[in-house]
Amino acid sequence: MPIIDAILDDFFWRALIGGLGVALIAGPLGCFVVWRRMAYFGDTLAHSALLGIALSFLISVPLNLGVIITCVVLAMALVLLSRTRTLATDTLLGILAHSALAIGLVTLSFMPDVRVDLTGLLFGDLLAISREDLLWIYGGAVLILLLLTVLWRGLLMSTIHEELARVEGVAVERLRLVLMLMFSLVIAVAMKIVGVLLITALLIIPAATARRLANNPEIMVAMAIAFGFVAVSGGLSLSWHLDTPAGPSVVVTAFAVFLLVYGAAGKVRT
Amino acid sequence: MTDPLVSLKNLTVRFDERPVVDHVNLKIHRGDIFTIIGPNGAGKTTLIKAVLGIQKASSGQVSVKKNLVIGYVPQHLTLEATLPLSVKRFMLLSGQPLAECESALARTGVGHLLNASVHHLSGGEKQRLLLARALARRPDLLVLDEPAQGVDINGQASLYDLIRQLRDELNCGVIMISHDLHLVMAATDKVICLNQHVCCSGHPADISHDPAFIETFGRPVAESLAVYHHHHNHSHNLHGDVINGEPHNAPSGHGGHKECDHAHH
Secondary structure, three states: OHHHHHHHHOHHHHHHHHHHHHHHHHHHHHHHHHHOOOHHHHHHHHHHHHHHHHHHHHHOOOHHHHHHHHHHHHHHHHHHHHHHOOOOHHHHHHHHHHHHHHHHHHHHHOOOOOOOOHHHHHHOOHHHOOHHHHHHHHHHHHHHHHHHHHHHHHHHHHHHOHHHHHHOOOOHHHHHHHHHHHHHHHHHHHHHHHOHHHHHHHHHHHHHHHHOOOOOHHHHHHHHHHHHHHHHHHHHHHHHHHOOOHHHHHHHHHHHHHHHHHHHHHHHHO | OOOOOEEEEEEEEEEOOEEEEEEEEEEEOOOOEEEEEOOOOOOHHHHHHHHHOOOOOOEEEEEEOOOOOEEEEOOOOOOOOOOOOEHHHHHHOOOOOHHHHHHHHHHOOOHHHOOOEHHHOOHHHHHHHHHHHHHHOOOOEEEEEOOOOOOOHHHHHHHHHHHHHHHHHHOOEEEEEOOOHHHHHHHOOEEEEEEOEEEEEEOHHHHOOOHHHHHHHOHHHHHHHOOOOOOOOOEEOOOOOEEOOOOOOOHHHHHHHOOOOOOOO
C-alpha cells in the first residue's frame, strides 16, 4: 500500500515504529528484570552484544542473528558458572560484562575493512533502522508476547517463590532458560535504537516507574509498556528536533517520567 | 491398609560426601500427622524437600502415590519489594477458582484480607495465607516447614490446632518441621527426632523419654517434657554420627541404624 510505503520510507517513522515495538516487549521483560534483580545480568548480556556484532562480521552472518546467538551462549555460560559458586554472582557478571565489551571492541579494531558506526552501536542511532530491522523487531515481539502469555503463570510463580512453584509442577529451570532467550532476543532487536550501553535502562526505568502506581503484576506490566511508549516517542522526537543521540534521548525521557511519577505519587500519599 | 501417600526407603542425601539425611525410612498415610524435630543442621529441611520431590536422593528411594497433590507451606514468603501482589492475585495463581480461594482464606482466618497487599501482611497473616494457598489445592498431603514461625504464642497453639482440624476435614496426611517442642508434643500423632538419621520416633509421650531425644535436645528440655528417663545405647559426635565404642563409626557401617533399640526400664 502506498501510504504504508510512504511511512516506511521515512527514517523517522521507521525508528518510531521500531521503538514502539521494542517498548512493547521491554515492558514485560523489564518487569521481570526488576522483580528478579537481574539488572546487572541484563547489562552483561547487552555488553556481549558488541562481541556478537564483531563475530557476525568475522563469520559473515546477519547481525541480529549473531547477537542473539552470542547472548544466548553467554547467558548459558553465566547460568552454569553461577552454579559452581566459586565466585559471587556480581563479581562473575562484572568480569564477563566488561570482558565481553572489551573483546568485542578489540575484535572490531582488528577488522579494518569493516566499517561500523561504533557510536551508533553503543548509544543508538535514529537513522539505522531499516525495513528489515522492523521485521526482526516485530517478529521478535510477536514471539515474546506469545511466550509470555502462554507461560505467564509459571513465570510469575517461579518469580514469587521458586520452591513453591516447583512443588506445584512448574518447570522452573526450563522457564529460566526461556526467559534468558527472551532477554537475548530483546537485546538483539533493541540494540540499534537505544544502543548496547543503554538497553538495560529501557528495561528497568519504565518498569520501576510503573511499580509506583501498580498494585498487581499485570497492571505493572501494562503501565511499563505505556511508559516505554512515552519514553520512545518523546526521546525520538527530541532526537529528531534537537539532533541529540537517539538512545540517550529515550533514556532521558524515561528518567524524566520516572521523576515526575515518583514526585507526584509521593505528594498524593502524604 | 491403604497404600501410603509417600514412602521413603533408606533415603540418603549427601552434600559433598557428607550425609545430611542418612538412611531414613518413613511411610506417610492419610490421616497421619508427622512432626520432624531436631537440632539445626539435622537435615530436617532436606528431608522435607526430598518428600516434596525438589531434592534428589543420593541413594534410597522416594515413592509417591500416583497423582498425589501436595500442599506446601514454605518457611517464608519473602516478596521482592518491586513486585506488587495482592492476596487475591496470589491465591488465584494457584490455578483454583476464586470461590475456592475465598473459602480457603476464610478457613485459615484471613478471609478479610482478600484485597490487601501481600507486602502489608504481618508474619502470622503471611503464614495463614500460605496455608490457605496450600489448602486451595485440596491436597492429599500437607507439607509445612516451620509453619508457626513469626507467630506469637497464642497464635502458635491455634495454628497447630487448625492444622489438625484441616487433617480431619481433608483426610490428608501432614508432615511438618517444628521447633515448638511443647506444642508439638501436645498436638502431634507422631514425632520423628532427626539428627541425620532418625534418632527416635513414635508417639510424643514415648519419645520424650527416649534417651536419643534427651541426647539431642539436652536434659533440661527433655525433663521439662518428660518425667522419667532410660538408657541410651549410642551417642553422637559433632557430625551427628553415632559413636559406640564398637567398630561402628565407619560411615559405611551406618546402614539402617538397626542397632539403635533403646532399652526401656
